[in-house]
Amino acid sequence: MPARDAVPLPRLRAGCVGVVGAGTGVLAHTQGHGGLPGVGGLLIVAVAGLGLGLAARHTARLLPLLAGGQLLVHLLLIALTGQHHQLITAPMxxxxxxxxxxxxxxxxGAEQLVRTVAGLALRVLVLVGSTPIEQPSGVLVPAFAVPQCQRLRHLGTVGTRGPPVLSNSF
Known part of the structure; x- marks a missing residue:
């Protein structure tokens, strides 16, 4: 089982890679004078970015996956806009x-920032949690005396009468 602090980082990385990969792909395509499809086409590109993010869990495969994601986004945008006359140009x-x-x-950069912030938060929690809590040094005694009425105490115990006996008088 992985360490507790390492579990959320791959999930965060998957979301970050998907959003950044698809976002920079669309931005690069528009800067290279490519067209943009409608909202439905952009949703298809977002789903492709989600798939790219789910595939990116290790640092060694990150750069090839991002390059493949740029190519995938470029091909999707060309197919969705119908601009097939030039597949790729030098500026693109x-x-x-x-x-x-x-x-x-x-x-x-985002991964490094998350690690730094998590380390600082852990240090702060250790500092805050390491202050000793004062324990009471003795037994706590109530400051008032409970009045006891002797007559009531005796009245509760006087007599031998118990609950009625079941009889066959029904």
Whole structure:
């Protein structure tokens, strides 16, 4: 079983890679003078980004996955907009390459930031939680005396009468 502090990081990374990969792909495509589809087409690109994010769980595969994600987003946007006359141009390839590097830097920077903030939060919790709590040094005694009425005490015990006996008088 993985360590407790390492469990949320792959989930966070998957979401971050998916959003950043698809977002930089769309941004790079528009900067390379490519067209954008409607809302439905952008949802298809977002689902492709989600699949890209789920595949990215290890650092060694991050850069190839982001580059493949840029290519996938580019091909999806070309197919969804119907601009098939030029598959890729030099400016389009350049901005998609820069988009890959930007996505890689954003994901690695976000991971480092999360680790730093988590480490600082852990240090603060250790400092706050390490102050000793004062324990009472003796037995606590009530400051008032409970009045006792002797007559009531005797009245409760006087007599031998018990509950009525079941009889066959029904």
């Amino acid at each position: 390839a350049l901005v998609h390459g820069l988009g890959t590097l930007a996505a890689w830097a954003l994901v690695l």
